[in-house]
Amino acid sequence: MSTWKLLALLAVVAGPVGYWMLSGSGVSPSAAYAQQAAQATQARTQLDPNLIAPAEQLSKAFREVAKSVKPSVVSIKSLVERRNVAQRGGMRGFPQGLPPEIERFLGPGFGLPDMQPEEELAGPEGMVQLGLGSGVIVRQDGYILTNNHVVANATELEVYLSDDTKYVAKVIGTDPRTDLAVLKIDATGLIATPVGDSSKVEVGDWAIAIGSPFGLAQTVTAGIISATKRTDQGITPYDDFIQTDAAINPGNSGGPLLNLRGEIIGINTAIASRGGGYNGVCFAVPSNTASRVLSDLISNGTVSRGFIGVRPASMSPEIAKQLGLPVDLKGALVESVTKGMPADKAGIRAKDVIVQIDGVAIKSDSAMRRAIGETKPGTTVNVKVYRDSKTIDIPVTVELLDEKALAASDRQPIQNIQRALGFAVDSVPANIAKRLQLEPGEGIIVTEISRRSRIPGLKVGDVILSVNGTAVNSVDDFADAVGEVRGGEALSLVIRDENSERMITVR
Template sequence: MKKMSVLMSSVLLSSSLAMTTLPAYANLPFSVDGKQLPSLAPMLENVTPAVVLISVKGTQEVQSVPDAFRFFFGNPRQNAPRERPFQGLGSGVIIDAEKGYIVTNHHVVKEADEIQITLKDGRQISAKKIGADENSDIALLQVEADGLTQVKIADSDKLRVGDFTVAIGSPFGLGQTVTSGIVSALGRSGLNVENIEDFIQTDAAINSGNSGGALINLRGELIGINTAIIGPNGGNVGIGFAIPSNMVQSLVKQIIEFGEVRRGVLGVSGRSVTGEFAKAMELEEAQGAFIEEVTKDSAAEEAGIVAGDVITQVNGKKIKSFAELRGKIGAIGAGSEVELTVLKSNGKKKVYKVVLKKADSANIEPSSIHRALEGATLENNSQGFGVNVTDVEAGTPAALIGLRKGDIIRGVNRKRVANIGELRELLQDESSVSLLNIARGNSNLFIRIK
């Protein structure tokens, strides 16, 4: 029986090159019978320094007594959750050498108190988590170091089944390992129906420890972030999944700018168009997303989409299923305009321009902005200027410096702050003293932090 396993992963790279050709740089300076032998070594020498090993430490709550047996234990102390230390390993990819940004999986660094990066040259550096998105399993880390190497990012929408892939990561903590394969399928979903999924499937060997690593193409460009496998007991059987690079870029851009993923919402529910369904509805193609319901006051309703429509393309790219529609829309930020091609009930196609609305959920890490903000809950001001403090936990650093629920952070050191992204930029240097300009009711005040 096959089992779904989430990994500590690697990055996979794929290419749109024809399978019968290899790039010129893949040739080694020696030959057999007068013919040069192809090799990926020259390309990998440039790319592998951008893939790192991630070591994490932390504590997590565990139940002392399993739920099924709690009835037999009347003592509350026996039922109370306990904290247990844990350690883990994964992989990550440097996407911005100058700013030290590293992408990995959310599940690699989830609940981690300490995050350490090991570079290919052996250097070990502490990292901080800038933000994460559990639904798409993406996290963004940052380190301070010189001499970093970043990977070039490819357009994953141009991938084709059969393109070559190379996976780079640290399976089982063995150290950096490279495997190769092809793109087995595109637009895979259904691994976890609650998550945002639009996976690249590959047969390049991926194992535990590869999560967060790179999937690249033969040009040495990042096409995905490895995240999961299907296999017995967590072992590789040639079915691995990677988050497409275009989705990664969209999510990371939002985390950097806003401190959270401002997920766009279309406001529809529906089902995938199957062969039988297409026949019953007299549709020409057995693919697309059939819309069963449109939420009131949603982006879809405001654009003119109605129940019974079939969405066939997003921004000019065909979609095969409702899950693929959900994955693509979920990776696009709120406020973005999306072009949807819709097959109407009369058989005619129509193109809609839809401005996505913001999802309710947010996942901001205030301590990643500044240690003094730990314990505060922050969100961008709906008026388009400033950062709202929506809650402050008692006894935390945020409470101790004087922040209160309802405060609005308007500036830092007399410089105006438009959003969480700008707040992070202005508070990057935690060694110096900063003054937060706070609007509290009808009053303005300054709070000193260091």
């Protein structure tokens, strides 16, 4: 029986009883109700304007921020060309759920534009919506800040202003390493929202988020700054997020996080969630990071970053104990050094722990990446490392980041990849390969899944056939394919089990 039918039935049953109870004349309310009525009357007389004035002033501040920023906040639709999709063995479409730990919205839906099922992308040629996100106009000549994952893989981008005027946007540049992108629309008379100084943001400050959650344009939510400098969230290589409890949901990605002066202090990017919805833990890229990326992308189309050629990992008491280091040692553990790169030339070694760069404490791998990345190429920095129970100062000349060199130095060992994704893989046993009709050596099998797995719908016993279109026939193939996925890019796995073959896509 449906809820509506149940409620209707209850109304019918209760009707005669209620009529019998109230049909008599002069039935008085209970003593408890009379007491509540008296209290309400008294409270009404005590609603002193002076008492509520501070609250009304705060309410007015929220109203004025919303009014001042409204013309700057846009909705972004990402479109792709409809295409024919080859179905193999009953391949199902993309699942609608996203990783339970860190949700990315393609205004996404961190709104991730919600991915459409694969079968909905099949059919005649044309355009179909891939996702919906948000953005904010930061220059009157039409430049818009948003998230990279809002625009990634789109064939065309439609931008809608607050009055629903539609523009087709041009991508000026993207930066997957911070999950930011800059778009431009050909329009005049636009209102731009000023970019504030995120270094002045403090825990407890009010925060306002505006965007298009679930396609509901110009939705305003408020909360406080819960934390700053949130690192190691696994969202981007340069994690340094502002955390807020202002409600952010699918569709909010790329929209602004604002202070009470109506200034952008962050770009809403992700949420932490166990079930895919708002749980009060939301993350925004700080405005100071966004400003630098914005300037570089507008000027050069790319972001210039420093690079020294090490693959870092964050320290933990467990890792320190394994390596015979002090358990309270903080820093970036050097897992490997790329031959011929600046760190190698300077004498930095694997298993060194970088604890300072130019006098600034380094407490995580993302902190090291940011410190080097924000250093102008050609600059020599002093890197303090912990080695053999003592610290050593090593001067290193920073070079311009090269993506190919970075890929070589950044390639993760399979253990790190499995830890990050939350599942383990191995070669497919012969009996299972035969049962699933696999070719000899085809695919790898999922042998273990942790509670923190970021891949929804994955099961022990599933066989992974490909990663982002690249066939994986060994654990090394899997490590190489996953290692090619950069921050902000999607990870698509083709999975086979005893019942079907399906695709899982996460960001």
